[in-house]
Amino acid sequence: MTEKPLAHSVHLAVDAQRCHSFGLCVALLPHVFVVPPGSPTVILLKTSVDERDRADLEEVVRQCPTQAISIVEGP
Numbered sequence: 001m002t003e004k005p006l007a008h009s010v011h012l013a014v015d016a017q018r019c020h021s022f023g024l025c026v027a028l029l030p031h032v033f034v035v036p037p038g039s040p041t042v043i044l045l046k047t048s049v050d051e052r053d054r055a056d057l058e059e060v061v062r063q064c065p066t067q068a069i070s071i072v073e074g075p
Helices: 022-028 051-065
Strands: 009-014 049-052 069-072
Touching: 009 051, 022 049, 049 051, 051 069
Parallel strands: none
Antiparallel strands: 009 049, 009 069
């Protein structure tokens, strides 16, 4: 199933090499991130979020201890 891009969306990415599954992102945006039991890295449930979630996503980027999460600008 292909995810449909949102009309006014913010795209995000996780660097699996940097992620250590601390889970702060899951605590802040559980509808976007999940850490399955035993997983070495967070899993994205969505690759884009609605513009209304931008402030929370920016907070996730700031709070990530390994700076593994980024906002991807552009189309």
